[in-house]
Amino acid sequence: MKARVTVTLKTGVLDPQGRAIQHALEGLGFGGVEGVRQGKLIELDLADGTTAADVEAMCKALLANPVIENYRVELA
């Protein structure tokens, strides 16, 4: 079983990495970039029988910081 966890910064949390990407794109001549936010994508290979609740627990314990980050779990 595979799970895909996307972790993004909550709205309002400063994202210096995204800002750096935005400036770099402008420096390279790409116009029209109004904002950039960078997040994480974590792909998990799981033993059969692992439940969505298990993945949720992994997110809360390690994969995301719920204080400043949102996460979304997709099972495939």
Next chain:
Amino acid sequence: MKARVTVTLKTGVLDPQGRAIQHALEGLGFGGVEGVRQGKLIELDLADGTTAADVEAMCKALLANPVIENYRVELA
């Protein structure tokens, strides 16, 4: 317009960060984690009129390293 770029390491490229996450999950008592790969998620806020080809060019120039990474662009 929004674009979502996911950047993942190509198969066969070592992913020490993913490996570290896997070990940490095991250390926390989560069983059944057979593999972890970490990638990047870049969300772009773009001016109207920016095309998919523009985003593709941004990926090639800055957002991904096509030698070791795959990228996927989704426009929304």
